[in-house]
Amino acid sequence: TTRVPLADLSPAELEVFLDRQRAAYQSLLDRGLRLDLTRGKPSEAQLDLADRLLTLPTTRTDADGVDVRNYGGLAGIRQIREIFGELLQVAPEQVVAGGNSSLTMMHDCLTQLLLHGAPGSPRPWVREERVRFVCPVPGYDRHFAMLAHHGIEMVTVPMREDGPDAGVVAALVRDDPSVKGMWIVPTYANPVGAVCSQEVAAALASMPAAAPDFRIFWDNAYAFHHLTEQEAKSADILTLAAVAGHPDRPLVFASTSKITYAGAGVAFLAASADNVAWYLSHQQFASIGPDKVNQLRHAEFFGSAQGVREHMAGHRAILAPKFAAVQAALSAELDGLGVATWTKPTGGYFVSVDVLDGTASRVVALAKAAGIVLTPAGAAFPHGHDPHDRNIRLAPSFPVLDDVQTAMTGVATCIALAAAEHLQARHQTER
Numbered sequence: 001t002t003r004v005p006l007a008d009l010s011p012a013e014l015e016v017f018l019d020r021q022r023a024a025y026q027s028l029l030d031r032g033l034r035l036d037l038t039r040g041k042p043s044e045a046q047l048d049l050a051d052r053l054l055t056l057p058t059t060r061t062d063a064d065g066v067d068v069r070n071y072g073g074l075a076g077i078r079q080i081r082e083i084f085g086e087l088l089q090v091a092p093e094q095v096v097a098g099g100n101s102s103l104t105m106m107h108d109c110l111t112q113l114l115l116h117g118a119p120g121s122p123r124p125w126v127r128e129e130r131v132r133f134v135c136p137v138p139g140y141d142r143h144f145a146m147l148a149h150h151g152i153e154m155v156t157v158p159m160r161e162d163g164p165d166a167g168v169v170a171a172l173v174r175d176d177p178s179v180k181g182m183w184i185v186p187t188y189a190n191p192v193g194a195v196c197s198q199e200v201a202a203a204l205a206s207m208p209a210a211a212p213d214f215r216i217f218w219d220n221a222y223a224f225h226h227l228t229e230q231e232a233k234s235a236d237i238l239t240l241a242a243v244a245g246h247p248d249r250p251l252v253f254a255s256t257s258k259i260t261y262a263g264a265g266v267a268f269l270a271a272s273a274d275n276v277a278w279y280l281s282h283q284q285f286a287s288i289g290p291d292k293v294n295q296l297r298h299a300e301f302f303g304s305a306q307g308v309r310e311h312m313a314g315h316r317a318i319l320a321p322k323f324a325a326v327q328a329a330l331s332a333e334l335d336g337l338g339v340a341t342w343t344k345p346t347g348g349y350f351v352s353v354d355v356l357d358g359t360a361s362r363v364v365a366l367a368k369a370a371g372i373v374l375t376p377a378g379a380a381f382p383h384g385h386d387p388h389d390r391n392i393r394l395a396p397s398f399p400v401l402d403d404v405q406t407a408m409t410g411v412a413t414c415i416a417l418a419a420a421e422h423l424q425a426r427h428q429t430e431r
């Protein structure tokens with residue numbers, strides 16, 4: 001493009017640009033939009049892909065002859081554990097199939113660690129003076145909110161294209177026994193789309209940890225959620241950790257929330273045999289067994305691991321054009337201005353935008369006033385605080401394609417306007 005970076009414009013040129021952006025923003029206001037891009041929810045068309053579930057299961061017994069309508073089977077039915085075991089590269093005995101939410105399983109693991117510790121814990125985590133977690137940022141707001149809710153301190157590390165900065169993580173974990181765990185979304189991370197490389201995974205699996213019960217919460221929520229034919233393969237963290245002599249370090253989570261129904265899918269925990277036994281030894285006091293009817297209908301619906309992969313192609317067909325629309329709108333409005341950079345994810349549910357430092361909140365407020373609701377600025381950081389006020393998470397999955405296009409052009413207008421205002425204010429203080 002022939003655009004000049006905004007920072008290079010003279011005050012007079014900037015004034016002209018600002019007037020144009022104000023006019024563009026006024027026409028945005030005049031449109032009276034009402035669009036919501038706050039959360040990574042599947043669209044109605046995506047949910048429809050799984051509607052055959054509503055006719056299943058066709059039988060009342062699982063492959064072991066157990067009546068799925070009744071109580072029991074705390075670890076979940078074998079058929080669904082086999083399918084997701086294959087997908088997650090782990091033996092079915094090391095997979096627990098639970099209820100509809102992997103976030104609940106993460107929370108269960110965390111609260112069990114807090115109240116009881118795990119084999120190898122010197123004491124329950126609540127009896128430690130302080131408990132800290134390593135948190136790659138930008139990251140998933142609900143991970144951080146869960147820790148904050150339980151009084152766990154968060155230490156941020158930068159997220160890079162190949163996963164969290166493993167050197168920084170290793171240095172934090174090596175000497176400080178209060179660092180008890182870390183979050184990671186290894187595949188198509190929320191929100192930056194990064195895929196944790198084999199090298200980073202191996203480093204995390206093998207790094208020395210001062211806490212003997214250090215845990216990696218490996219949240220593989222987007223493991224199969226490819227947007228292109230270039231399908232990322234998740235590192236096999238359980239094998240890497242076992243080989244490195246830390247078999248109990250990783251707790252792997254996944255779910256069908258963005259495969260079938262977000263509110264009525266099946267969630268999974270995969271871990272060492274000892275961790276699975278530990279998890280179930282506590283879970284037995286909370287449940288007489290999961291929803292096996294739902295598990296069986298999912299097993300019938302997919303048929304096999306290959307069935308899951310094929311089903312994901314349907315999601316890709318719906319999602320890829322929306323992600324392309326985000327790229328097209330941001331490029332068309334912002335390329336060359338030097339006021340924003342954004343990720344080009346090959347999977348997952350989000351685009352992460354970095355705007356000019358100090359303008360993210362303003363962009364989100366401008367968008368909101370124009371009827372485009374975005375995730376609050378700072379949401380991808382612990383306590384909702386982005387130290388640079390520059391990161392915005394875009395979630396284009398839910399609205400129809402037309403609305404994604406409209407919304408993104410509007411967001412780009414807000415980004416350019418906020419940047420121009422910011423630079424003009426700077427010119428004025430420098431004068």
Ligand code: PMP
Pocket residue numbers: 040100101102103104140185190219221254255256257262267
């Ligand atoms: N982990 C991540 C990284 C997510 O983005 C989400 C959904 N936004 C979840 C977990 C929630 O998973 P579930 O529906 O299985 O609780």
